[in-house]
Every structure is written in structure tokens, then in C-alpha cells.
Amino acid sequence: MMDLQENLQQVEANICKACENAGRKRSDVTLIAVSKTKPIEMLQTVYDLGPRDFGENKVQEMCEKMEVLPKDIRWHMIGHLQTNKVKYIIGKTELIHSVDSLHLAKEIEKQAAKQNVTVSILVEVNIAEEESKFGIHKEETISLIRQIAALPHIQILGLMTIAPFVENPEDNRTYFRQIRQLSVDIDAQNIDNVRMDILSMGMTGDYMVAIEEGATMVRVGTGIFGERHYQK
Template structure:
């Protein structure tokens, strides 16, 4: 087993532990290997170790990797998505995590209608109101969900958040709990064309706490691939 495969398995074991601690079934949590900026050989290595869900931040990079990786990979768009790039990934990626405006949702609808496909998305919430992060304020979430729900080719499946960078993951527990509570509140509205089955939250530094608070997708990059080199 390679180092990357060991890392991947270690994260899976930690998810299991967090599930055990919170009385959840580990099958309800999916690990996304965040492979942005990483070369193909590293993705293939982790794929060979069992990974089938990969997360990318940039459309071009994801499309290039898509062409060269096995067809059974589920690709997750987790970075900020510009409207002019939507046409390149509609119908190709498993889930778009980062929808934070009606404008973007309408472009996804337009491109999905052209291809006659349905596009699963998550609404991105800026839960800590950080100026440097994308996502909408949680107070605006209900209205945005109701508006996007009117688009027939766009399927809201839950919420996504990027919690603050903290030294102690416990500091983010409150935010993960708030996202979970928000998803419950939205679910209770019984809005047509909306499910709240997915909570994408938790990264390398805090995914165990996120799982304890209800995450169904965790996005781990550094914990699997090591530190990113932004200079390549």
C-alpha cells in the first residue's frame, strides 16, 4: 500500500470513529478526495486505493483530469463557479457544491435545458460571514432555495459550507451545527424540487467534528495528498 493510500484509509477510519461517537452509520458519509493542483499520478494512486469521489476547484483542471481518469469517478465541483464556465461541466460532474446566487443557478438551468439533463447542486452558505469566502448569508438561504427550486433542471440536494480556518476544530462545531439546523429548517418547508439529504462540510482540519454534527460529504485534500504546492 502506498503512502497516499494509507492516508486515504486513515481518513476513512477517522470518519468511522466520528460516526461511532455520534451514533451514525459510516455508510452515510462519503469522503471526497480534494485533488486540486495535484498531478494525475497521485489521483490514480488514490483511485487504486478505493477513492471514487474527487473534488476540484477549477473547471479547466477538472475537465482535463476527467478525460484521463476512469469513467466511474464521481467529480465534485467544490470551487467558486463562474457563469461562463458552467457549460463545460453541466452533465459531466456528479455534484456542484458551490451555488451561491440565483444568477448562477439560472445559467446552470439554461445549460442543463440545452442538454436535457438534471443537475444536482448544493447551496453554499457562508456560515461565519467571512469576507474572504463565497457563499450566501444563512438568513438569505431560505429565499434563495425557494427561487432556485422553480428551475426544473436544477435539483437542490442540500447545503455546503467552508468553515473558518481554526487551530482547534471544536471552534467550528457551532458552525457545523448551524448548517445542520438550517438544513432541517429548509427540509421542514417541504419545498418542491428540494431535498436536504446532503451536507457538504468539513475539511482536513475539522472533518471529524463535521461528521459528528451531520456531514454527509467531507472534502479532504491535505489529509490525503499532503500540502499543496501553489507554485506549479
């Protein structure tokens, strides 16, 4: 059995180091434990070690885990969200990180209005313009944000990106910088109902660099839970 406590301590030490490098406070960065495909027992163990923010990729898996795990967990939807699944998570998530179209935002608005709740979201930007990834292109971000901002049951809190998978995390520094700059540019426009408080960027391979470049949320799965096994 891998030592989840050791893994978590190592991640925590790395976050502290990256914050120190950047002259930031540790409290500026939220660690999201990415628990997709991991069994309930592992999540419970990590929960018992302190983390309260967990990230899931699939709606059904998230809902099943919500049923049985402690109620004070803050659930983050970090995977691609299909419009037909939106209704299952409205009012249950801390934050939806992966909004990348007006079509999806309108469905979130519709379901949120039904329940009379306000849903916090991030807009997902495909900063490296990779064919294989979801997210909008940098140039389209501001116009999409302006459109979503008009929806009364949604609040935009920032941006999310999934940087390329690289051997050397330094290779992604330029992308993290671009996202940070984009958030500054959007913030400067003072759009109603839009805040740029959150930058969700950086995963197991590159979260230290992401923190140095301004990430306020890092999504770490393998670094905490070990390699993923997809076969059931």
C-alpha cells in the first residue's frame, strides 16, 4: 500500500517551496486532490489527513462519492462537462472548472435558475491550442466571458487551463504566464459579475511552476494517490 500520508506531505512541502520561491503565502494556494478513478477508502484516508477540496472528472462518479463521503468536502468538477449531466451537480459543487462554451453555460444557468442557486464557474482556456484538449482559444476568451457574465445564476471566478503533458515542467511556464496575463487583462475590463480571483492551473507534473506563475488552485492526482488504474 502506498503511503498516502508521505505523498501528501511531499506535495505540501513542494507547494510551500514554490510559494516561497514566488514570495507568496501558502494560504494563497488551494490544493485540489484529484480523486478520479480512486476508491472511496483512499479518498477517506486523504480526507482524514486534512484536505477538503477534491476534484472529479465524471459526474456519475462524483455523485456516487458525494453520497458516502463527509459532507464538508468541497467538490470540484474539473473534467469536461456534458450538458445532459449538468442537472445532477447543480448546487452540489464548490466550483465547475471546465466551462468552455456558451451552450454549456446556458444549461448551467437553466438548471441553476430552477433551483434558485448561483453556480461558481471558471472558464477553461486551451492556452496551448492542443487539438486533443477542451477549452476555448485565448483570443475568444473575453467575448465568451462577456456573454456568460450576462447570465444571472452564474458567477465567473477565474480561469482554468490544462497545460501540455511535458517531461520538463519549465516548458509550461510560458503557458502559465499567458493565462496569468489573460486574467489580468480580463480583470482590467471590470466586467460586471466577473472576478479573476482564481487561476486553476498546474497538475502533478508542473504544479510548482504553476504556483510560481500565479496559480491559486493546483489539481494534483498522481502526486497524492499514485498512478491511475482505469480497469475496474
